[in-house]
Amino acid sequence: MLKRRKGFLAMVFVVSLWLPPRAQGEGEAMLIEQGRMLITPFKQALMAELKAALKQGPEHAVIVCQERAPQIASRLSSQSVQIGRTSPKLRSPSNAPKSWVMPYLEAYQKSPSGASPKALLLKGGWxxxxxxxxxxxxxxxxxxxxxxxxxxAILDALYPGDKARGFKAGDFRGVFWAEFRPKRPER
Ligand code: HEC
Known part of the structure; x- marks a missing residue:
């Protein structure tokens, strides 16, 4: 009896470890909402600084994207949150995509219309x-x-391998991404 129970518990344990790679249903909606809330201040701060700097001309604003974007991202990151930007057409190699992001970049590029935010489960509870x-x-x-x-000329000098030119308004450009430890829902 005890043996069978142990076996059962072991099975429950194994099953609960086997989680599908994509967070599903209501769970996914909750994680998407948490991710969106982490990214929003990054987007807003970046946009505000970019708009202000563009008033002095794009050559002044390049520095905002080059220096401020990573600074804002690291200010908003912590032990349980990491955020950034990446793209299939990179300007800076320092924004190269993490491996879990790559399939999303491909999928968004293939069908940009209707592209929506996604969440997935990573290793270690992230x-x-x-x-x-x-x-x-x-x-x-x-x-x-x-x-x-x-x-x-400025971009040529700063980013010799720049692939992030030639876009038209409305084109898919890339993603904002976050890695975080989810908050448990309150009961
Ligand atoms: C003033 C010039 C400038 C403007 C305007 C600008 N960017 Fe950029 N963008 C850059 C630079 C420079 C980088 C590289 C930043 C770095 O070194 O991390 C960059 C990087 C990026 C990246 C990160 C991926 C990569 O290719 O390195 C994304 C995504 C991006 N830009 C999207 C946008 C979007 C969307 C807009 C409009 C809302 C925009 N940018 C407006 C200059 C600009």
Whole structure:
């Protein structure tokens, strides 16, 4: 009897370890919401600084993207949260995608219309969150088809392998991502 019970408990334990790679249903919606709340202050801070800097011209704003984006990301990161930006068409190699993000980049690129945020379970109780980003008019001075000569020269100097040019408004550009330890729902 005791033996059978132990066997049963072992099985429950194994089954509960075997989690599907994608968080599902209501659970996924809750994790997506937690991810969205972690990314929102990053997006807002970056946009505000970018808009302000663009008023002085795109060549001044390049520094915002280059220095401030990683600074804001690390300010908003902690022991239980890491956030960043990545893309299939990278400007900076330091934004290279983590391996769990790659399949999402491919999927978003294949069907950008209807691309929506996703959450998945990672190892060690972490959750991965991705949110697609699209090109707006205000991105074009630095990511568009026709760049100002000075801007192009600055970008050439800073990013020799730059692939993040030639976009049109509405194109899929990349993702904001987060890795975090989820908060348990309150009961
Ligand atoms: C003033 C120039 C400028 C503008 C405007 C700009 N970017 Fe960028 N963007 C950059 C630079 C420079 C980098 C590289 C940053 C780094 O070194 O981490 C970058 C990097 C990125 C990345 C990270 C992935 C990569 O390729 O390195 C994403 C995503 C991105 N930009 C999206 C956007 C979007 C969306 C907009 C419009 C809302 C935008 N950018 C507007 C200059 C700009």
């Amino acid at each position: 959750v991965g969150y991705v949110e697609p980003v699209f090109v707006a008019e205000m991105c074009l001075p630095c990511h568009g088809e026709r760049l100002d000569k000075n801007v192009a």
